[in-house]
Amino acid sequence: MSVARAKEHDAIVVGAGHNGLVAACYLARAGLKVLVLERNGYIGGAAVSRRLYRDFTYSNCSYVCSLLRPEIIRTLDLPRFGLQIIPYEGGCTMMRNGDHLAIYDNHDALRREIARHSKRDAEAYDRYSRDVMRQCKFIKPLLMRTPPDPASFRPRDIRELLFLARRFHGLGEERMYDTLRFWTMSAADFLDEYFESEIVKAHFAGSSIIGTALGPRSPGSAYVLLHHYMGDIDDTVGAWGFARGGMGAVSNALGASLQASGGEIRSSAPVAQILVRGGRAAGVMLADGEEIAAPLVLSNLDVRRTFLKTMSAGDLPDEFLRQVRNFKIRGSSGKLNIALDGLPRFPAIPEGSPCTRGDMHVTDTLEMMERAYDDWKDGRWSRAPYIDMLIPSQIDPTMAPYGKHYMSVFVQYCPYELADGAWTDAKRQAFGDTVIDTIARHSPNFKDLILHAEIRTPWDIENEVGLTEGNIFQGELTMDQLLFNRPLPGYAQYRAPVRGVYLCGSSTHPGGGVIGAPGANAARAVLDDLGRAH
Amino acid sequence: MAARGASAKYDCAVIGGGHNGLVCATLLARGGRSVVVLEANRGLGGAAATREFAPGFRVSACAHLLHLMPAALQRELRLDEHGFIAAATQMPTTALVADGAALARGAGDVGGADAAAYARYDAPMRCLAAALAPMLSRVPPRLGTHRWSDLVPLLQLGWRVRRLGTRDMRELLRIVGMNVYDLLEENFESVELKGALGLDAVLGTNFGPRSPGTVLTLLHRLAGQSTVGAAGLSQPKGGMGGLCDALARAAGAAGVVIRTSAPVARIEVDRDRASGVLLEDGERIAARTVISSADPRTTFLRLLGTGHLDAGFARRVANFRSRGLAAKLHLALDRAPDFTGLKPERAVGRLLIAPSLRYIEQAYNHAKYGEYSRAPVMEITVPSINDAGLAPAGRHVLSAVVQYAPYSLQGGWEQERARFADLAIDTLARYAPGLRGTIIASELLSPLDIEREFHITGGHWHHGDLAFDQFWMVRPVPGAAQYRTPLDGLFLCGAGCHPGGGVIGAAGRNAAHQVLHEAA
Amino acid sequence: MPVTDPSASHFKEPLLKTPFHERVRALCEVDSYVPWAGYTTVDVFTSVEHEYFAIRNAATLYDLTPMVKYRISGRDAPAYLNRLVTRDIAKLGRDRVAYCVWCNDAGHIIDDGTVFRLGDAQFQLCTAMRQIDWLLASAIGFDVEIEEVTERIAALALQGPTSCAVLKAAGIDGIDGLKPFEIGRFTLGLAPITVSRTGFTGDLGYELWMTPEAAEPVWDALMAAGRARGIRAIGSQALNIARIEAGFISPNVDFVSAEHSLRVGRDRSPLELGLEWLVDFDKGHFTGRRALLAERRRGPRRRLVGLDVAGTKPAHNALVYSSRTGKREIGSVTSAVWSPTCKRNIALAMVDAPYFAMGSTVWVDIYLNRELVWERRMMQAGVVERAFFAPARRRSTPPADF
Known part of the structure; x- marks a missing residue:
């Protein structure tokens, strides 16, 4: 290892996922020499666009964009580096009886659509949106802040706790109670307070289980629902959209922004070990034995992978390791990426409706969703899974050849470990068939159109992307792992127990989804420690 | 007792003679208030009563163990002076597990690798x-x-x-x-x-x-x-009704007027204040303060009426989750049940059927879909071992809390009650093989029965789910969590309030303090 | 597989058409429409100015169908409504109409509207915004039936000094005996119609309620009868001028519904909106009563008042200041217009205590675009009563004939 090389880098970021890249960008812009090391031959982690079948582009992990903080997009100048986000045009849930519920942008069309199922719910929807938006307004300013440590007496923590308390108090009595309840309720109970129609409840409950090892009846699932609402596109709160060119466009824009700020990225450079010398970070060792020195190491890996697999136990306190082992990071989601020879027909959807140009679902009752969760608890994939299905190529012409289509199918629930033993190719295929059959029940020509299907279980996601147990949020979004508890009580401020080692992935506040806030917050913590402006 | 038809006037009228109502009434009377307790049923105690479900066989109707009522409260009420006797204290807990093994559970009881x-x-x-x-x-x-x-x-x-x-x-x-x-x-x-x-x-x-x-x-x-x-875990002599008898005596000694078979039809309001109650037989009882130990839905939606409440508050009350999911199984046995592998010194205690977390979770799964558990979890006592007076000589009663038995059962409880009782007995018999042959009589109280017998909406033992969003500052609903209600002069003191049910008595006590504080 | 409900194709045409649509479309020369409560309605037919002057000078027809209408009936209907709105419905006689507001628990306004008493326990509630969610929440514990009937009732506002004459000429006998806020039942041609002497213009006027089938014949009959009396169809813009002159408030303009607000502190109480005359504290409990009592004890923090602004340029979106220096913001203008009838520059503004006292002077900043150059003018404004124009003819019975 050349000594000259050791001086080259102020900071190393392990993993070129979107959060790693965001952190690297902020550090580079503050003048640090930053090197990002990526295990795979491409950057992006779980925000990638991949060509696995002919000219089709798959967003083969994360597939839609909303949560990415606008302040990050602006500061890092991502649109200049090619990022374009195009909003959905609708959404729908197809019902087993052949009917459907469509979601339209136009408020009047939406009201009349919901009114087909329940006049009352059509108007309760306004109260529902209002209450969710109120919660979003409360939570949004917290996303780009480092959580306080409630057990600390340091001025910064006390200041931050007071900030939280003041914001909370500013809600007024009624809304304080609403907030307390909302953060702890189940999505089912929450929705019951608004809606009477099963289909309406089922449609909105979808966001409460995506990526989550909870059912809609589990307390805390209402928060997960909120987690999916707190993004916005062009100031439209809760809107979702496609990154033009697939989710890899986010990572590529971040990569380009980083390079423009003087940062460096090395792909196909798997980090085997974060090196600690004299009780502080010294750099990393790659799988091939190469050592790269740097006084600062930021890990974009999840908390379990960082500390249990990439650091040696001797460098970490036992108590800390016990906490890390107890971190909940169960995988619960699968994914199918399908190349289609044409646009599938969905007889339940009226001809010409824009609602297929958004997220499509087939789970029409909460009970169906809850039973899907029961299967997962028992160690098998859901026999009637919840799916979040999109055909981005309807809107984004870059995703598939003309006339052909790319379909992204997110599947909830699929376990990391099966009760009847390890995943095999046959089981993966059977899982894929379950999903395809589920879709085919609502689309007679679907199966005939399939040119290629990539089937991804949590086990595959772990192996390819590195997310422990394939958990897409790098750790569950339950009360015990949110805010100052994320990832671990006492370690929620992006700093590891070893000086110079930081976490910057979704395992940290505010959690998973392509938000970028963990990366930005971690970079701020680094710069604070260096005494630099940010 | 006040003569029927005469219009009596009190400082405080307490609706419901369950344990919380009695605790509250006693403390109010000791605080110098004239107090009347109005109980709909013939006997006191509400769901904390003892019932004779077969000739000579008596059992606690709902909760069968006393383990939450603060010692300080018992002392404050001087319950032992009023005849409260524990038939057993420091009762051990034993988990019944398959293959006839019984697992002792409790500090010092756990052995092997799990002890540490x-x-x-x-x-x-x-x-x-x-x-x-x-x-x-x-x-x-x-x-x-x-x-x-x-x-x-x-x-x-x-x-x-x-x-x-x-x-x-x-x-x-x-x-x-x-x-x-x-x-x-x-x-x-x-x-x-x-x-x-x-x-x-x-x-x-x-x-x-x-x-x-x-x-x-x-x-x-x-x-x-x-x-x-x-x-610790204890069993009142004479069943839970024994506790309530003592509470009633304490109340009586403090000067509380207790009226049974006096169902309240309505809480009366005069010039923005609760002014008393109207009984179902038409009698009016005037009171400056009305304190209800009935569940929040009964109190607000039925007895008070939403016309005296704001619509948003009424909506919150209507959304209060109060559907019960625990049933109670009572068996009259011609001899003590013989649980395989259970040592006699542990038979006096609390027995559990919950052999694994997965078992419990699966039992719960059914409840989510309006079904009863195919393999229910149970908390069992055989109270007649500690208190022979509960059954004829040589015979025994078995009392079991059986979960999950959702209030809104598909098919309805009238249709399904017998089947579920049978299933519960089968479950028991798996751990006590000869049990079925020793049963003289049996009774299953479903949540629907509990609703009917004890006037608890939804038949929920705690009057409402104990969950984060119905806890402490938001129990039962925001705006009524301090025992005070939006209507001046009307208070709550039942299990629907903080800290909930389970024969604690704290809701009654805290409410009494709030009433006394308010007026002072 | 069942066929999808054909009514599910509303994405193609989200807005509904009223039964008068063919008639108004024929007259809408400038093709200016606005959505209102899910319907396509006309904003301007030909000229705002001419339409406005027809309100104050002759007679006008305004398609009121999108007004959301509910039938409320059942044993507890009177008690239900009395708990819902702040006025005493018990005092509302049969075939009478009352303008009402209703509040949430905090005493903040959800909406305003009119309650029609059609029978002892039969009511119609007309509102600007859909209310079923709140109406049903309020129905917990009441034996009452609530049904939205918007699509089943076509409605027209016939307003202006000659409106009574138009109705008489159309053959409605006895219309001149109808008192303000009274309801009468008549036939026009073959169609039975219900007429209430109500309106949103502050002038003499009527509102006509009929079945959708009767809509076109009634429209035609009124247009024919009114031809010599200057009748014309008007759009929302002309009506808006008239309603500001009358000092009437409009939801989402002068106040935001407490059921829709997102931000803390944006809700408004009836006391703040200067509607205490609608609040009957002695009638028994109604939603928000306890909060409003507390507010009355405290005194309102702000109040919606009329402003008589210097100059001729309407003070749209202006902030209100305590002095010409503009150092202290004390509120904002919610509605503003040059009043062609009063010849004054008028506005409605929410002004903080204590500056809302009648007769006090405040300042507003007006931004003027003068040939693409923006200029800011600080204009003096006097705090005045909100009804800028209230002619005696709106109340006189029988009205003058023309």
Whole structure:
């Protein structure tokens, strides 16, 4: 290892996922020499666009964009580096009886659509949106802040706790109670307070289980629902959209922004070990034995992978390791990426409706969703899974050849470990068939159109992307792992127990989804420690 | 007693002669108020009564163990002077597991590899629970008032949590929102022990062990248990009705007028204040303050009427989740049941059927879809072992809480009651093979029966789910969590209030304090 | 597989058409439409100015169908409504109409509207915004039936000094005996219609309620009868001028519904909106009563008042200041217009205590675009009563004939 090389880098970021890249960008812009090391031959982690079948582009992990903080997009100048986000045009849930519920942008069309199922719910929807938006307004300013440590007496923590308390108090009595309840309720109970129609409840409950090892009846699932609402596109709160060119466009824009700020990225450079010398970070060792020195190491890996697999136990306190082992990071989601020879027909959807140009679902009752969760608890994939299905190529012409289509199918629930033993190719295929059959029940020509299907279980996601147990949020979004508890009580401020080692992935506040806030917050913590402006 | 038809006037009228109503009435009377208690049924005690379900066989109707009523409250009420006797105290808990083994559960009872783990788990949990325990005997604070009386309890709680030390405080803040499944998985290997410990977190709740919030319910229970002193788990002589008889005597001694068979039809309002109650037979009872131990829905929606309430508040009350899911099985037996492998000294105690967390979770799965558990979980006592007076000589009664039995059962309880009772008996017989042949009579109280018999909407033992969003400052609903209601002169004192049900008596006590404080 | 409900194709045409649509479309020369409560309605037919002057000088027809209408009936209907709105419905006689507001628990306005008493326990509630969610929440514990009937009732506002004459000429006998806020039942041609002497213009006027089938014949009959009396169809813009002159408030303009607000502190109480005359504290409980009592004790923090602004340029979106220096913001203008009838520059503004006292002077900043150059003018404004124009003819019975 050349000594000259050791001086080259102020900071190393392990993993070129979107959060790693965001952190690297902020550090580079503050003048640090930053090197990002990526295990795979491409950057992006779980925000990638991949060509696995002919000219089709798959967003083969994360597939839609909303949560990415606008302040990050602006500061890092991502649109200049090619990022374009195009909003959905609708959404729908197809019902087993052949009917459907469509979601339209136009408020009047939406009201009349919901009114087909329940006049009352059509108007309760306004109260529902209002209450969710109120919660979003409360939570949004917290996303780009480092959580306080409630057990600390340091001025910064006390200041931050007071900030939280003041914001909370500013809600007024009624809304304080609403907030307390909302953060702890189940999505089912929450929705019951608004809606009477099963289909309406089922449609909105979808966001409460995506990526989550909870059912809609589990307390805390209402928060997960909120987690999916707190993004916005062009100031439209809760809107979702496609990154033009697939989710890899986010990572590529971040990569380009980083390079423009003087940062460096090395792909196909798997980090085997974060090196600690004299009780502080010294750099990393790659799988091939190469050592790269740097006084600062930021890990974009999840908390379990960082500390249990990439650091040696001797460098970490036992108590800390016990906490890390107890971190909940169960995988619960699968994914199918399908190349289609044409646009599938969905007889339940009226001809010409824009609602297929958004997220499509087939789970029409909460009970169906809850039973899907029961299967997962028992160690098998859901026999009637919840799916979040999109055909981005309807809107984004870059995703598939003309006339052909790319379909992204997110599947909830699929376990990391099966009760009847390890995943095999046959089981993966059977899982894929379950999903395809589920879709085919609502689309007679679907199966005939399939040119290629990539089937991804949590086990595959772990192996390819590195997310422990394939958990897409790098750790569950339950009360015990949110805010100052994320990832671990006492370690929620992006700093590891070893000086110079930081976490910057979704395992940290505010959690998973392509938000970028963990990366930005971690970079701020680094710069604070260096005494630099940010 | 007041003569019928005559219009009596009291300072306070307490609706419902259950344990909370009686506690509240006694403390009000001792505070110098003239108090009348109005009970709809012929006997007192509400759901904390003893019932004769077959000739000569008596049993506690709902809760059959006393383990949450604070020792301080018992002393304050001087219950032993009023004839309260415990037939048994420090009752052990034993989990019945398959293959005839019985697993002792409790400090010092756990053996093997889990003994150390149990010690590591149990002591800190007790410590955390003890830090929360003072909350139980206080009126919850109200947010946004800018009043010291509301701020101080919050600061006190914060301080108590802070004083746990950095490590325990962080642990508390982490686990309090967790599910009991994960907590036990973090701590134990033994499947049976995890099941037995997990049951305490979900008894009487609408949750399975994997539901987040079940550590809160467990801590809540442990907090309650930390206040009972040396008695531990105990069984009142004469069943739970024995406790209520003592409470009634205490009330009587304090000058409370107790009227049974006096169902209240309506809470009366005059010039923006509760002014008394109207009985179903048309009699009016004037009172400056009305305190209801009935569940919140009954109190607000039926007795008061929403016309006196704001619509938003009424909507919150209507959304209060209060569908019961625990049934009660009573068996009259011609001899003591013989649970395989159970040592006689443990038969006097509490027996659990919850062989694993998975078993409990699967039992819960059914309840989510309006079905009863195909393999239910149970908390069993054979009270006649400790208290021979509950059954004819040589015979016995078995009392079991059976979960999950959802109030809104598909097919309806009238159709399904017998089938579920049969299933529960089958489940028991798996652990006590000869049981079926010894049954003389049996009774199953479904949530629907509990609703009818004890006038609890939804037949929920705690009058409403104990969950984060129905807890403490928001129990039963925001705006009524301090026992005071939006209507001047009307208070709540039942299990629907903080700290909930389970024969604690704290709701009655806290409410009495609030009433006395208000008027002072 | 069942066929999808054909009514599910509303994405193609989200807005509904009223039964008068063919008639108004024929007259809408400038093709200016606005959505209102899910319907396509006309904003301007030909000229705002001419339409406005027809309100104050002759007679006008305004398509009121999108007004959301509910039938409320059942044993508890009177008690239900009395708990819902702040006025005393018990005092509302049969075939009478009352303008009402209703509040949430905090005493903040959800909406305003009119309650028609059609029978002892038969009511119609007309509102600007859909209310079923709140109406049903309020129905918990009441034996009452609530049904939205918007699509089943076509409605027209016939307003202006000659409106009574138009109705008489159309053959409605006895219309001149109808008192303000009274309801009468008549036939026009073959169609039975219900007429209430109500309106949103502050002038003489009527509102006509009929079945959708009767809509076109009634429209045609009124247009024919009114031809010599200057009748014309008007759009929302002309009506808006008239309603500001009358000092009437409009939801989402002068106040935001407490059921829709997102931000803390944006809700408004009836006391703040200067509607205490609608609040009957002695009638028994109604939603928000306890909060409003507390507010009355405290005194309102702000109040919606009329402003008589110097100059001729309407003070749209202006902030209100305590002095010419503009150092202290004390509120904002919610509605503003040059009043062609009063010849004054008028506005409605929410002004903080204590500046809202009648007769006090405040300042507003007006931004003027003068040939693409923006200029800011600080204009003096007097705090005045909100009804800028209230002619005696709106109340006189029988009205003058023309």
